[in-house]
Amino acid sequence: MIFALFVRSRTALDVLATDLQVHTPNTWFISNLVGYSIEFIFIFLIAITMAQRSHRTIRELVLTTEDRNEKSELLKKQNLDLKQTQDMIIAFVASCLGSHDLFTGRHVMHTKEYVRIISKKLRDSGHYQDILTDETIHLYETAAFLHDIGKIHIPEGVLNKIGKFTDDDFAVMKEHPVEGKKLLEKLPKIGDGQFNVIAIDMAFCHHEKWNGTGYPQRLKEFEIPLSARIMAAADVMDALISKRLYKEPFTIDEAIGIFQESKGSHFEPCIADATIACRDEIVQIAKNFKIQEADSEKEEVEWWEKYHNSLKKLS
Numbered sequence: 001m002i003f004a005l006f007v008r009s010r011t012a013l014d015v016l017a018t019d020l021q022v023h024t025p026n027t028w029f030i031s032n033l034v035g036y037s038i039e040f041i042f043i044f045l046i047a048i049t050m051a052q053r054s055h056r057t058i059r060e061l062v063l064t065t066e067d068r069n070e071k072s073e074l075l076k077k078q079n080l081d082l083k084q085t086q087d088m089i090i091a092f093v094a095s096c097l098g099s100h101d102l103f104t105g106r107h108v109m110h111t112k113e114y115v116r117i118i119s120k121k122l123r124d125s126g127h128y129q130d131i132l133t134d135e136t137i138h139l140y141e142t143a144a145f146l147h148d149i150g151k152i153h154i155p156e157g158v159l160n161k162i163g164k165f166t167d168d169d170f171a172v173m174k175e176h177p178v179e180g181k182k183l184l185e186k187l188p189k190i191g192d193g194q195f196n197v198i199a200i201d202m203a204f205c206h207h208e209k210w211n212g213t214g215y216p217q218r219l220k221e222f223e224i225p226l227s228a229r230i231m232a233a234a235d236v237m238d239a240l241i242s243k244r245l246y247k248e249p250f251t252i253d254e255a256i257g258i259f260q261e262s263k264g265s266h267f268e269p270c271i272a273d274a275t276i277a278c279r280d281e282i283v284q285i286a287k288n289f290k291i292q293e294a295d296s297e298k299e300e301v302e303w304w305e306k307y308h309n310s311l312k313k314l315s
Contacts, residue, residue, distance in 0.1 A: 001040065005032050107238055108145050110289055114234035116141040117281050122274040128226060140227050143199040147206050147231050150180025162245045177204050177216050201225035206232050211265045221268070229268050233259075233275045236266070241286055252283050 009029035119140055123132040151159060158165070158172050165173065180203030187196055205219060205228035212220030214232075224232075240255040250258075256276055263272035275282075 001036055002033060005029055005036065106289070106293055107242065108148060110238040110242065110285070111147065111231070111234040112141045112144040113285050114237055114275075114278075114282065115144040115230055117278045117285070118230055118233055118271065118274050121278050122230070122271060125270070125274060125277070127270045127274070131226060139195050139198050140202075140230065143195060143202050143227065144231060144234065146180070146184060146199045147202040147235065148176065148180065149183050149203055150176035150178065152183070153179040160245065164246055174207075174215050177207055180204060198225075198227045201228050202231045204228070206235055208232070209266045210268050213265075229271055233267055233271050236262075237275060237282065241282070252279060252286070 006029055009025040009032075116137060119132050119137045123129050123137075154173060154176050158169050161169060181200055184196065184200045184203055187199065189196055202225075204216070205224050208214035208217065208219040208224045208228060209232075210221060210224070210229070212218050237255060237259070240250045240258060241252060243249050256279055259267065259272050259276055263269050267275070
């Protein structure tokens, strides 16, 4: 600015006239230099003041954002801890079934895994992608723990009977979906309540069939909730390939054959296909469970056989 004023003072006329006074190049240069300098200093001070205020504001925003992020992370951790606690409580409740039914405690652990892999396979194959989010699949597999909760109200003599059911036995056993619904309707609301709805649907409808020949309401096709349709496949698969007091386990190939035959009758076709496509994963999961449960299963089966034999002697 100083250089520009100096050049202008030298290239202008030697005498610059104004209404009030006559300037030489030097006096014009000095007077303008002083005026511009005062203006520059004034603007500079304003700019510095505004910059400092802006800096303080930005700093406060950054600190507020960091604090908000820290609180958000803490809240996420608390929510995750709460979800894990809920899952553990639900798993504990399900495991308590093992004290009433020899196989149900293990069965719910198995079906939880099968529900997860069938749901993911179903989504990966292009079905129900808008519904089967990771969050929903987690709710499905957690709710699977409670699908047989109604068996608590089934008499032990029927639940753990050695040998095939009579018609009367089967009629009693068929009450467990209704009993499960009654129990789960008393479950306190968890989160937004979505889990409660899914758990009730699974417990009440997992014995319904795609063609409408199931129980307790003879629902068919899309009248059956998706969660229950998936649960039905997981339930039957585990029942087929697991040991029971009245039967030895089917091979995986025999179970797959039954699913192929039941496609479109017992199971929704795409769910049957997804279950069949999970063959190798099911084999590995079943193998892992068999290793984990080998010792305890043998002891429990022996105990139940002695128990029933003692009942026979008493009768």
